[in-house]
Amino acid sequence: MIAKDFITIQKGLASYIHCTPVITSSLLNKIIGVNLQFKCENFQKTGSFKFRGATYAIQQLTAAQKSRGVVTHSSGNFAQALALAAKGLGVKAHIVMPKNAPQVKKDAVLEYDGFITECEPGNTAREKSAAKIENEIDATFIHPSNNKNVILGHSTATLELLDQTHHLDIIVAPVGGGGLLAGTALAAHYFSKSAVIGAEPMQVDDAYRSLLSGKIEMNVHNNNNNNTIADGLRTHLGSINFPIIQKYVDGIIRVEESEIISAMRLIFQYLKIVIEPSSAVALAAVIKEKERFKSQNVGIILSGGNVNLDTLSFS
Amino acid sequence: MIAKDFITIQKGLASYIHCTPVITSSLLNKIIGVNLQFKCENFQKTGSFKFRGATYAIQQLTAAQKSRGVVTHSSGNFAQALALAAKGLGVKAHIVMPKNAPQVKKDAVLEYDGFITECEPGNTAREKSAAKIENEIDATFIHPSNNKNVILGHSTATLELLDQTHHLDIIVAPVGGGGLLAGTALAAHYFSKSAVIGAEPMQVDDAYRSLLSGKIEMNVHNNNNNNTIADGLRTHLGSINFPIIQKYVDGIIRVEESEIISAMRLIFQYLKIVIEPSSAVALAAVIKEKERFKSQNVGIILSGGNVNLDTLSFS
Known part of the structure; x- marks a missing residue:
């Protein structure tokens, strides 16, 4: 791949997808102490970057x-x-x-x-x-995340984000199957000097463990430890995206369930947008290690907005 | 007032306020059978048109x-x-x-x-x-709704909406104190041929009754009948906005609590944005009388997004 190839991909997709907005909240920035730019893939067609x-x-x-x-x-x-x-x-x-x-x-x-x-x-x-x-x-x-073209298509979210912002020190994306994080890392590598961090629920921290061990680790399912609210992130990495993540991702931050829910509330409250729990994981990671992100320009990929409204009650 | 005065107001405000986006959902249009354009004042500074x-x-x-x-x-x-x-x-x-x-x-x-x-x-x-x-x-x-300049300021939401859309047959706004509905009606009168409809919870239908009786009616508070979830709409009309509403508004549609909640869910689900219940009242009104709105281009003022998250539970 060379940089030009990504531009060709982006141009070929342009008439099919939404160029989703990037939004900010000065109040939220003040509370967290980080300059956050949110890439709103919840507004993408079908409600997610996929x-x-x-x-x-x-x-x-x-x-x-x-x-x-x-x-x-x-x-x-x-x-x-x-x-x-x-x-x-x-x-x-x-x-x-x-x-x-x-x-x-x-x-x-x-x-x-x-x-x-x-x-x-x-x-x-x-x-x-x-x-x-x-x-x-x-x-x-077509595999949902372990497919080269799927990863390349996903990279366009970050290409757009880089076009829409001035300078980003770090980009944070959630990691489940690894397709989004790999695409994010590729785009950041070819088009920016931004570091890339993955964000993962502690309950399904297979990507974190995979980077440590150097081989694709699994989550042991059917027990009580991987019932994360971030249901889109229960999957594991694959042979195509793992080497990209190993090469281009600067680290993975793991977060607890309560931290995911708090981050989700902050996004509802300050950004006034609906996201799914998997999307909140990235903000939760920034808040968890806010000293590391302090005063930096941080891009956050909000991966989707297909929350199950039956788990959200209005009263 | 002449049309030019509104343009002056809009220009004077431009550097202080957000020109909020107008969003659509083709799926939602298909479900309801109406071409809906949502003016997102939930993204306005402080989270509402106010x-x-x-x-x-x-x-x-x-x-x-x-x-x-x-x-x-x-x-x-x-x-x-x-x-x-x-x-x-x-x-x-x-x-x-x-x-x-x-x-x-x-x-x-x-x-x-x-x-x-x-x-x-x-x-x-x-x-x-x-x-x-x-x-x-x-x-x-400065009264929250019964003040001429407050009403004129509110009119700019509709001026923007008219700039941002091609042609609207009808504009629907919620009515509580009457400031937003009066401002909407003035802007629509001077800058469009759109009809303007108010939307009101059945439990606090003072505006509906006021238009019928020709005088400002009140809601009897402190009983069980005006505990509407749309808490921003519990107030009554005033001497300044009522004559404007009488002159320029084409009708008021009243909706039940369950209809407000259903409309709120549809907006969360299809638009992926957070609105407060008062905002959902306008969509609820369109759905309630969908034969009247069928296949028309309808602008909906989503008044705000300051929902009390304690009434929304994530599980």
Whole structure:
């Protein structure tokens, strides 16, 4: 990759995606003591940055591949993103979702004309179902985070952020599957001198442990320790994004559940925007280590706004 | 007033206020069947449109009046708005607030260097306290809604909205004290052919009843019927804004509490922004009478975003 390639990617995506706004709050800056610039991917189409990578990955397919469709497994933001991205490019999208996925998530995929295949809950079952579709109809499998083109598409959020701001000392992005953090790090490396920090819930600190051990670590699921409110970050790194993260990311800060909730409240209160808990993790990391960020210009990638409103009660 | 006067007001305010964004959601339009354009005053300084009128009202004072300061009574958005507007213009602001006002509201005023005078709860006590300050230090009293310059300042939200959109058939604004609705109606009258509709909670439908009877009606407080979640709309019209509303407003739609909450959820879900319940009343009115608004271009004034986060629980 050279810098010019990213500009080509950005230009190719421009008419499909929203250039999302960057917002600030002087009161919040005063409270925290950091100059924060928030990149609002909650306002991206389908409500998250995932639409960027999904669109770019489909754009890169050959005409023959496009005619056969794409397939992924996701019960979260990538499902909606791939469905709408495919629709916009005239491609069929097959989404493998666990039977027990919330109806609201299934409805969102159907709304964007995605085809849902239900499977049993669990990673093995969903990988098997996706592989079956891949084989049967020769659809192209697009992984939600461990796919080079998905990562490159995601990098455009940071390209825009750098265009929209004057100078950033540090950029902070949440890390789950690693696609966003890898894309952020690549864009920052080629177009800025900004350091890049990942933010991760303590309960699913696989990325933090992976950087320490030098190999991809997992979270042990089905216990009480990985039930983080930041449900978009429960996944683990992959073979494509991990080396990028190892090379270009300057560290990962882990945060507690209560810190995520506090950061989410601050964003609701001062920025007046709706974000999902996974997005709040980045601000929580800055607050946790505020001495390290003190008086610096810090970009925060707010990854999405698809909060489950059933967990938010109005009274 | 002539049209040119509004342009002068708008220019005079431009460097003090935010020109707030207008946002749309194609999914929400599809669900409701109306082309909605939301004017986001939740992103205005101090989190509500009130900052517009407060600033313009202080700008219109003489130098001698400015040197003696301003006074108002409010436990809501006008308190913060007047405090920050006064600070920006180098004027002292005295805010009369009931003893039992939430600490968070007092803190917001103090954050903007406003001077708080506490009084007993109730209208009589707060009017008396404000009059006392007015007399003792000769500060200028600025009413939160029944003040010509406050109304004119508020009109700029609609001037902007009209600049930011192509053509609006109807503009809908919530009505409480009547300042916003009167300002909206004046701007629409001078600069568009848009109809203007007020939106009001059924529990405090004083404006609706006032238009019917031809005189300012009150809400009977301290019973169970006016405990609307849209707490910014519990006030009544005044002698200055009522004639404007009578002349230029095309009707008022009343909505139930459950309709307000549903509209608030839709805005959180589809627009990804935080609004206060009073703001949701306008969308609730459109949904309630959606046949009337069908396929029309409708502007909605989202009045503010200062929701009490203690009533929103994250779990």
